[in-house]
Amino acid sequence: MLTVLIWCFLVPMTAQSETPDTVSISVQNHSGPLQEGRSYTLQCDVFNVAPVAALTVSWLWKGEMIQTQTYDDDLTKTPENVSSTWEITAFRNDSNDMITCLTILDPKQDGPSEQVNKSAAYQVIVHYAPKFTDEYDSVEVVTGGNVSFGCSAEGNPPPEVKCKYTVAINARETTRGRQHTVSITRATSANGGIYNCVATNTVGTATRQITLTITPLGHTTGVNYCLILVVIPVIIIIIASIAQKNVVG
């Protein structure tokens, strides 16, 4: 009887400190990539740790401590499960950052001091809707000329871009990496008009309109050719003959 009493009394008093079985990070009510602009609660679960009053749970983001939590009020000596939470609003520039949860158990008694445990790193992946990167919205080409214009969009996951237009026979779209290009060879007046481009990924859609104007090989260009082929040689001849006259005279 007495031994039982002593045992009951002693066991809680001599309870050993116990490092956590596991430390892990999860996102509350969510799995998979985060969506830009939304807020999430990350949760660090610490399983079977004692005594909780000697525990500090810290959050590390890119190696810097962003939050620390202690459980001083909890006087339970037996192993317990505790958790700490951290709110984040996802931005694209957070993508690929690593977040870890660190526990420090410091019983401030005899025996080993400051035992440190770490969670596996949580990699932040932020998805966001597509956005077209080129600014211009009109392109010009002369009849018979070749033209190509960029129609690239950025987003995560990388968006798929498709353009709609009337004449396709001499037009084609190519995608190289992130660059999406519409190319037209030997443009005819039928190629003129509006090119409607749509970029899509799992988060959303963006649209862009590009107006292609076909300028006929008409007077303006004709005048230019006239200048180069006729007027300039005539001027040169006149200058040359004046110079010659001066030399002779």
Ligand SMILES: *[C@@H]1O[C@H](CO)[C@@H](O)[C@H](O)[C@H]1NC(C)=O
């Ligand atoms: C979100 O998760 C927390 C903790 O896991 C839970 O208490 C809460 O009920 C959940 N909320 C919803 C809307 O599922």
Ligand SMILES: *[C@@H]1O[C@H](CO)[C@@H](O)[C@H](O)[C@H]1NC(C)=O
């Ligand atoms: C802690 O959580 C684990 C897993 O959910 C469970 O098996 C264990 O009994 C819990 N411990 C305590 C002290 O609640």
Ligand SMILES: *[C@@H]1O[C@H](CO)[C@@H](O)[C@H](O)[C@H]1NC(C)=O
């Ligand atoms: C990330 O982007 C957000 C919003 O655009 C901005 O407030 C924040 O300062 C940026 N952080 C870094 C590290 O550039």
Ligand SMILES: *[C@@H]1O[C@H](CO)[C@@H](O)[C@H](O)[C@H]1NC(C)=O
């Ligand atoms: C926690 O750290 C201690 C030493 O500090 C180690 O013995 C133990 O295995 C670690 N536990 C986990 C789950 O990593």
Ligand SMILES: *[C@@H]1O[C@H](CO)[C@@H](O)[C@H](O)[C@H]1NC(C)=O
């Ligand atoms: C236009 O492209 C076609 C096919 O690539 C080529 O044969 C032609 O010479 C190009 N025309 C001009 C003006 O560059």
